[in-house]
Amino acid sequence: MELDLSSEDAAFRDEVRAFIAENYPQEMRVSNPETDLTKEQSLLWHRILHKKGWIAPLWPKEYGGPGWSVTQRFIFEQETSRAGTLPPLAFSVTMVGPVIYTFGNDAQKKKFLPRILSGEDWWCQGYSEPGSGSDLASVRTKAVRDGDHYIVNGHKTWTTLAQHADWIFCLVRTDPAAKPQAGISFLLIDMKSPGVTVRPIITIDGSHEVNDVFLEDVRVPVENLIGEENKGWTYAKFLLGNERTSMAGIGRSTRYLGRLKQIVRTEVGEEDPAFGEFTREIARVELDVLALEATELRIVAQMSRGIDPGPAASLFKIRGTEIFQRITDLTHQAIGNYGLAIREHPVTANRFMPGPDYGHTATEKYLNSRKLSIYGGSNEIQRNIIAKAVLGL
Amino acid sequence: MDIQLTEEQELLRSSIQRFLREQYDFDERRKIVATDEGWSRKHWKSFAELGLCAAPFQESSGGLGGGSLATMIVMQEFGRSLVVEPYFETVVLAGGLIEDVASPEQRQAFLPKIMEGEAIWALAWAEGRSRYDFNNVTTTARRQGDKFVLSGTKAAVVGAPWADKLIVSARTSGGPRDRVGVSLFIVDRHAANLRLQSFKTIDGRRAAELTLMDVEVPAGQLLGVEGEGVVALDACRDRAIAALCAEAVGAMSVLNSATLEFSKARKQFGVALGSFQVLQHRMVDMFIALEESISLTQHLNLSLAAHEPNGSKLASGAKSKVGNAARFVAEQAVQLHGGMGMSDELNVGHYFKRINSINVQFGDPTYHLMRYAQQN
Numbered sequence: 081m082e083l084d085l086s087s088e089d090a091a092f093r094d095e096v097r098a099f100i101a102e103n104y105p106q107e108m109r110v111s112n113p114e115t116d117l118t119k120e121q122s123l124l125w126h127r128i129l130h131k132k133g134w135i136a137p138l139w140p141k142e143y144g145g146p147g148w149s150v151t152q153r154f155i156f157e158q159e160t161s162r163a164g165t166l167p168p169l170a171f172s173v174t175m176v177g178p179v180i181y182t183f184g185n186d187a188q189k190k191k192f193l194p195r196i197l198s199g200e201d202w203w204c205q206g207y208s209e210p211g212s213g214s215d216l217a218s219v220r221t222k223a224v225r226d227g228d229h230y231i232v233n234g235h236k237t238w239t240t241l242a243q244h245a246d247w248i249f250c251l252v253r254t255d256p257a258a259k260p261q262a263g264i265s266f267l268l269i270d271m272k273s274p275g276v277t278v279r280p281i282i283t284i285d286g287s288h289e290v291n292d293v294f295l296e297d298v299r300v301p302v303e304n305l306i307g308e309e310n311k312g313w314t315y316a317k318f319l320l321g322n323e324r325t326s327m328a329g330i331g332r333s334t335r336y337l338g339r340l341k342q343i344v345r346t347e348v349g350e351e352d353p354a355f356g357e358f359t360r361e362i363a364r365v366e367l368d369v370l371a372l373e374a375t376e377l378r379i380v381a382q383m384s385r386g387i388d389p390g391p392a393a394s395l396f397k398i399r400g401t402e403i404f405q406r407i408t409d410l411t412h413q414a415i416g417n418y419g420l421a422i423r424e425h426p427v428t429a430n431r432f433m434p435g436p437d438y439g440h441t442a443t444e445k446y447l448n449s450r451k452l453s454i455y456g457g458s459n460e461i462q463r464n465i466i467a468k469a470v471l472g473l
Numbered sequence: 474m475d476i477q478l479t480e481e482q483e484l485l486r487s488s489i490q491r492f493l494r495e496q497y498d499f500d501e502r503r504k505i506v507a508t509d510e511g512w513s514r515k516h517w518k519s520f521a522e523l524g525l526c527a528a529p530f531q532e533s534s535g536g537l538g539g540g541s542l543a544t545m546i547v548m549q550e551f552g553r554s555l556v557v558e559p560y561f562e563t564v565v566l567a568g569g570l571i572e573d574v575a576s577p578e579q580r581q582a583f584l585p586k587i588m589e590g591e592a593i594w595a596l597a598w599a600e601g602r603s604r605y606d607f608n609n610v611t612t613t614a615r616r617q618g619d620k621f622v623l624s625g626t627k628a629a630v631v632g633a634p635w636a637d638k639l640i641v642s643a644r645t646s647g648g649p650r651d652r653v654g655v656s657l658f659i660v661d662r663h664a665a666n667l668r669l670q671s672f673k674t675i676d677g678r679r680a681a682e683l684t685l686m687d688v689e690v691p692a693g694q695l696l697g698v699e700g701e702g703v704v705a706l707d708a709c710r711d712r713a714i715a716a717l718c719a720e721a722v723g724a725m726s727v728l729n730s731a732t733l734e735f736s737k738a739r740k741q742f743g744v745a746l747g748s749f750q751v752l753q754h755r756m757v758d759m760f761i762a763l764e765e766s767i768s769l770t771q772h773l774n775l776s777l778a779a780h781e782p783n784g785s786k787l788a789s790g791a792k793s794k795v796g797n798a799a800r801f802v803a804e805q806a807v808q809l810h811g812g813m814g815m816s817d818e819l820n821v822g823h824y825f826k827r828i829n830s831i832n833v834q835f836g837d838p839t840y841h842l843m844r845y846a847q848q849n
Contacts, residue, residue: 214810238812283815284822351650352604353843406664417599417629419833423673432670434628434682435601443675447826450807452816459809460751
């Protein structure tokens with residue numbers, strides 16, 4: 081399914097497609113890019129996009145964005161995701177960048193934005209804390225003013241790729257007496273500061289993506305405060321809006337569906353009693369993808385006419401994650417007995433892994449994708465948002 | 474229909490519970506899984522001393538005569554504690570097959586060692602393309618004088634790296650998908666020309682891919698009637714399913730109580746997680762899933778014990794229904810625990826993975842749904 085594209089937009093799409101085909105690094109085409117690449121390898125595509133000027137589609141031109149229309153941004157997102165490219169550093173480009181250029185002062189913009197675009201600084205997100213879950217306003221990490229510094233103490237968790245990060249943007253409590261949302265500030269912390277410790281959290285698929293980040297008497301210069309003290313919740317909510325926009329994941333689901341079909345054709349075969357069930361289930365998911373894609377295109381068309389999409393992001397998040405979970409589940413089922421095996425991390429070629437190559441990551445993908453309905457505001461929370469904001473319940 | 478345990482069965486259950494409580498908590502299990510071998514011979518000896526390895530076998534074979542209900546009791550408790558030792562492979566699969574189809578000499582030679590905890594066994598029936606059908610066998614066994622010569626590859630043999638003996642299915646006659654012509658052989662794990670490539674399983678066990686390159690097996694190690702291996706495996710699968718369902722029930726019961734406890738203790742938005750109606754209803758559905766699974770598992774075990782004629786159909790039905798119920802419970806337990814449910818540190822994810830593995834072993838819920846539909 082495609083948008084009705086003007087000839088300019090169609091030419092743009094062809095340009096993007098050709099650029100990806102010619103420039104996406106072969107080195108990044110590993111079985112599971114999210115877990116198998118080194119820090120350096122995962123930055124290769126980021127740097128290529130930066131050089132091309134395409135690293136930050138969302139950003140205004142004055143800060144280094146390409147100045148694309150809504151439609152062009154969507155085309156770019158669609159093409160990169162269909163081609164299975166690893167997205168550039170999301171916590172840097174999609175999340176903290178827009179907060180800095182929207183709410184930061186000139187010095188902060190000058191200091192941080194260029195290094196975000198170039199990939200020189202790797203950012204991670206200090207939102208979640210033990211016990212906070214989807215209730216982010218329950219921040220307990222404290223920042224106490226001491227002259228030109230804040231002294232920060234607390235514990236952040238589920239911090240994605242903090243092991244690579246140079247900076248962390250944190251929600252901290254600066255006014256313990258105020259209501260939960262009112263006493264929060266948005267602070268940028270150098271990961272090299274004394275008192276910052278990163279501890280890996282291994283997840284059920286055996287990989288190391290997330291971490292605990294401990295902050296002990298960390299001295300943070302006051303100049304690293306974004307906007308006003310105690311107004312951090314406003315900036316945080318702004319950022320979360322960005323986090324949820326692109327979670328429909330149509331390109332990714334379409335790619336994984338294609339692979340699932342191939343596996344079912346080869347592994348299951350028509351004489352298998354379950355073949356018919358697989359056929360039906362695949363058709364169901366395919367229709368789910370189609371309906372979500374159509375919804376996405378409809379909303380993009382509305383946005384390009386200037387209509388506010390409202391909480392559409394919640395809808396995309398719910399359906400996009402449920403669809404992808406179902407695809408990974410079916411793929412795991414399709415590889416049959418080999419679904420008992422799981423790769424060991426860190427991944428090396430020396431360890432024996434049974435069965436055909438295309439099945440090697442099926443188990444870990446199924447396990448890992450359970451996180452999708454939990455993070456970024458659990459799917460239960462997203463349903464609450466729609467109930468409240470759309471249905472008025 | 475609710476199984477009232479006899480005094481003897483109660484005793485069996487409470488002795489397992491006590492042992493596991495005292496010696497096999499989650500930390501201990503984690504340590505065992507992390508060792509090079511990946512299982513504990515010490516605990517295996519204790520299981521044998523408790524009589525677990527002899528529990529299901531007939532008294533005439535030297536067992537304790539507990540039958541499938543004894544297996545059910547053991548497996549349910551093992552499910553609760555995520556026991557990794559190869560009880561299922563050794564006692565339920567291999568022991569069951571030997572008791573069912575072996576010659577008196579073979580029974581004499583092999584069962585006592587199993588019951589005493591002296592021998593570990595694994596069952597190699599699957600192949601790269603077999604999926605869940607016992608008749609899809611391309612491994613061949615050629616008769617050569619007083620021995621058979623086996624060639625081929627067997628896939629995903631759980632417990633093979635730990636085993637002393639293997640039961641291997643191979644084709645002695647017929648075409649690649651024929652039901653008749655598959656035979657079972659007892660093969661020494663260290664036999665010449667047998668290669669093992671080991672790997673870790675999703676639930677922290679060890680398995681292997683076996684390559685047999687003209688492995689010679691004495692004719693006396695043919696297990697059961699030549700060419701009738703599929704029939705023997707069908708019956709073996711019914712027993713296997715009864716055991717796996719019991720294990721799943723054990724795992725589900727832990728997940729449900731852990732989730733319930735968590736939802737009462739964990740505060741979010743200023744109130745307990747369990748006060749949200751959407752989560753209450755979810756946990757009610759988890760409760761119902763467990764209740765139905767307990768019932769169906771008991772029904773299956775009683776039917777098999779009574780040799781009811783529709784036992785095999787019922788086994789497939791239970792594998793499908795309990796499998797789906799267990800997956801629902803496991804996925805929701807992870808979901809309701811939030812990020813913690815995703816972490817390797819908490820036990821919840823490990824139950825989730827064991828349930829996953831149970832759903833693959835001997836056929837997934839969809840396969841068995843279809844098999845159930847096709848059985849008369």
